[in-house]
Amino acid sequence: MQDMTGKNSANGGLRERKKRATRAALAEAAVRLAAEHGADNVTVEAISAAAGVSVRTFFNYFDSRDDAFVVIDADASVRVRQALLEAPADLTPLDALREALAAELTEAERQHELWSLHAEVLRNSPHLLVRSLGAHMADEAGLAETIARRISGTAADRADVPPDEGGPGERGRALDLYPRLLAAVAGAAVRVSVQHWCDRQDELAFADVFREVFALLAAGLPAPER
Amino acid sequence: MQDMTGKNSANGGLRERKKRATRAALAEAAVRLAAEHGADNVTVEAISAAAGVSVRTFFNYFDSRDDAFVVIDADASVRVRQALLEAPADLTPLDALREALAAELTEAERQHELWSLHAEVLRNSPHLLVRSLGAHMADEAGLAETIARRISGTAADRADVPPDEGGPGERGRALDLYPRLLAAVAGAAVRVSVQHWCDRQDELAFADVFREVFALLAAGLPAPER
DNA sequence: ATGAAAAAATGCAGGCTCTGCAAAATTGGC
DNA sequence: GCCAATTTTGCAGAGCCTGCATTTTTTCAT
Numbered sequence: 001m002q003d004m005t006g007k008n009s010a011n012g013g014l015r016e017r018k019k020r021a022t023r024a025a026l027a028e029a030a031v032r033l034a035a036e037h038g039a040d041n042v043t044v045e046a047i048s049a050a051a052g053v054s055v056r057t058f059f060n061y062f063d064s065r066d067d068a069f070v071v072i073d074a075d076a077s078v079r080v081r082q083a084l085l086e087a088p089a090d091l092t093p094l095d096a097l098r099e100a101l102a103a104e105l106t107e108a109e110r111q112h113e114l115w116s117l118h119a120e121v122l123r124n125s126p127h128l129l130v131r132s133l134g135a136h137m138a139d140e141a142g143l144a145e146t147i148a149r150r151i152s153g154t155a156a157d158r159a160d161v162p163p164d165e166g167g168p169g170e171r172g173r174a175l176d177l178y179p180r181l182l183a184a185v186a187g188a189a190v191r192v193s194v195q196h197w198c199d200r201q202d203e204l205a206f207a208d209v210f211r212e213v214f215a216l217l218a219a220g221l222p223a224p225e226r
Numbered sequence: 227m228q229d230m231t232g233k234n235s236a237n238g239g240l241r242e243r244k245k246r247a248t249r250a251a252l253a254e255a256a257v258r259l260a261a262e263h264g265a266d267n268v269t270v271e272a273i274s275a276a277a278g279v280s281v282r283t284f285f286n287y288f289d290s291r292d293d294a295f296v297v298i299d300a301d302a303s304v305r306v307r308q309a310l311l312e313a314p315a316d317l318t319p320l321d322a323l324r325e326a327l328a329a330e331l332t333e334a335e336r337q338h339e340l341w342s343l344h345a346e347v348l349r350n351s352p353h354l355l356v357r358s359l360g361a362h363m364a365d366e367a368g369l370a371e372t373i374a375r376r377i378s379g380t381a382a383d384r385a386d387v388p389p390d391e392g393g394p395g396e397r398g399r400a401l402d403l404y405p406r407l408l409a410a411v412a413g414a415a416v417r418v419s420v421q422h423w424c425d426r427q428d429e430l431a432f433a434d435v436f437r438e439v440f441a442l443l444a445a446g447l448p449a450p451e452r
Numbered sequence: 453a454t455g456a457a458a459a460a461a462t463g464c465a466g467g468c469t470c471t472g473c474a475a476a477a478t479t480g481g482c
Numbered sequence: 483g484c485c486a487a488t489t490t491t492g493c494a495g496a497g498c499c500t501g502c503a504t505t506t507t508t509t510c511a512t
Contacts, residue, residue, distance in 0.1 A: 056462055065498065094449075129364075137363075180422060196406060217443075220444045220446040269467095270468080280491050
């Protein structure tokens, strides 16, 4: 190793890694317990115990108990935005976004078991489903800004995606209509694709559903034939 | 009066009216208090006191404190769906939905003051914004079914919209991809329109923004010119 | 390595949220 | 006015969540 300081070179030091691990452990414990006993019957105490930390520490990682059931992969949106900026310049915004999302979704299928459990938990408690839907859309602002950057397309803008500074605090950017609309519609597309695919899991491949949805969008949502 | 029973003919008796009034009073009190003191600093006790009922009664009307800030007009979605079924048969699904939503939105501007307060509350607490976004999308399932009915378009289907039976309990219908996608995209369109209009309230008329958004959708979200 | 500084985990006190249950008040129909 | 149905209310208790002080762990310079 060429790192004499003891600080890890890979991803930011042992501190960061431990935090990620703790957070992941809490989220996974929450989902597994909820899948087994029902989300309402899972206390913060139980989640914390399963993850091996104190109750107080749980609240250092999540703002509320429900967040542990809802927030799956906090880094997913960052990866999508990065992929969007790095996509070939000759793709239309809609196509570039489709490819970026497709890559992320096939990536997500690697942890298929946890996703299934997660879906089951949300199915069984509408309360959490609503929160989850809302959480997904909270990313939209950031995605819209990235779309705007891709469209404007200057070289300087190709720099790294800034770490998510959270919340609607920063205004003044991404006020354009088109990027926002595209971000919102893409979110809707993902959601509908997953939903439709879940209902007919045996019949269809997810990739096909996903492509059909984006084809409908690109065609301007024409009335279906009968 | 030609009603000798004492039971009110208009909308279902005094009991119903009182419940509506109580619910509205609670919701309005919640929004006004939140606008003044910040949503986090408003207790259920304060809301209940302002509405003149007990704390326990508050929880007979809302499942959680936050719901009082989030649920605005529970009947709006029913009106939209009714309008959608009654729209001229020669409109495309996208156009019919646009008109139905436009009617509802101009209707909503009548209570403009409360809506402004409501928007301010959500702006100041992202936590509630997330919940609100999620709540709006919970209607999507119902809207998708109505769209499916309009498309299939038999005479029998033109009957009244059944009272919202709540939740994902009834499956088996509206499994088609297109209605779901249209419902989801329309929801996104409304959201983006409102958002964009709020940012540039002085410059633009809402109706214009709304039309532009649907024009973009109908055109297949082409890359904007530069 | 060692000690000081920074960051994170923990325990605890206390207020608020939410639910189940039973009693009291209100409404509708006779 | 009186009975039945519905709604409101108080109360107890469990659980959620926060602020603060303390302890433990990690980082960094010496």
